[in-house]
Amino acid sequence: MKKRAAAGGGKEAAGIVTAVYETLYDRFGPQGWWPVTAGGETEARYSGGPVCDGQRFEVAAGAVLTQNTSWANASRAVGNLVRRGALDPESILSMDVRVLAELIKPSGYYNRKAVILKELAACFPPRAEITRESLLAVSGIGPETADSIMLYAFGEPFFVVDAYTIRVFSRIGLIVPGECYENVRTFFEGNLPADAGIFQEYHALIVKVAKEFCRRKPLCGGCPLNPHCGRETA
Ligand code: SF4
Structure with a gap:
């Protein structure tokens, strides 16, 4: 052709x-994107997308964790955070960065991603203040990750x-x-x-x-x- x-x-x-x-x-x-955990589950699965601030943060964190790795690896890191009861902005902000890095180790580049997650957590909530530009201002979040968060966490086109x-x-x-x-x-x-x-x-x-x-x-x-x-x- x-x-x-x-x-x-x-x-x-x-x-x-x-x-x-x-x-x-x-x-x-x-295709069932984006999967999130619900009701104490540690395995993320698709159920129509995020429906609350907690699940929207989970999508955003997942978008960081899946950078340069497969979703399977990122999902293992998500599971570790859920088991620890730490998949929320407050827990991530208060956690020692080395402990956070250890929890997200399956996602690779974990020392760097732990720093990014902490900076991302500082953006959440309130939702009203999160824009593509504010996400791009987070060191380590580029256009692909920012657009993934805007699209899959917040339903913005x-x-x-x-x-x-x-x-x-x-x-x-x-x-x-x-x-x-x-x-x-x-x-x-x-x-x-x-x-x-x-x-x-x-x-x-x-x-x-x-x-x-x-x-x-x-x-x-x-x-x-x-x-x-x-x-x-x-
Ligand atoms: S989209 Fe890719 S795999 Fe499909 S026909 Fe084109 S080049 Fe081949």
Whole structure:
């Protein structure tokens, strides 16, 4: 298939962005992001997203803990904090940073993440004061983590961009490889309805297709995005 020129917008781009979403949703279904613990459970699971300040903080902490590691590892750190009764801003703020680091060890980079969690905890609550900008002001929270918190903790329509997004959509031909984070985010936000539910599902579906098919060495044969894809060898 001939490679398309990278599109910044317009009807064609919007049509492809929507078609990709529908194709992925039809193939994989809802992905259940973001899981949280409830009622004394130590295992996070999806039950419609966070419904209280405690669960919103849990999502935010999880977004930090999953930086540079799998959700499975981050989830083990979340479980440790829940078992300790420490997955709330007050407990994290009052805890010795070395104890906190030990609890979140399964997530990797635990000394650094313990410092980030303490700074993040100082932002919570009240919700009214938390903005994308205030999150970005926390050392160690970049655009991807800030947008994950805004989208999955607070239901604000910020599109989360990660390495999988860049890989899949540059191969499809809608993004220039190496495009900056903000340009990619505004590309998606400009070509989709401002609906947090769609943004949540779309990001999770991109991760799914990237892990199953659009790997470093892509498995184009069975990929549901093949009809939309501009990759030369697809
Ligand atoms: S067809 Fe191949 S290159 Fe295109 S999205 Fe699927 S796996 Fe990636």
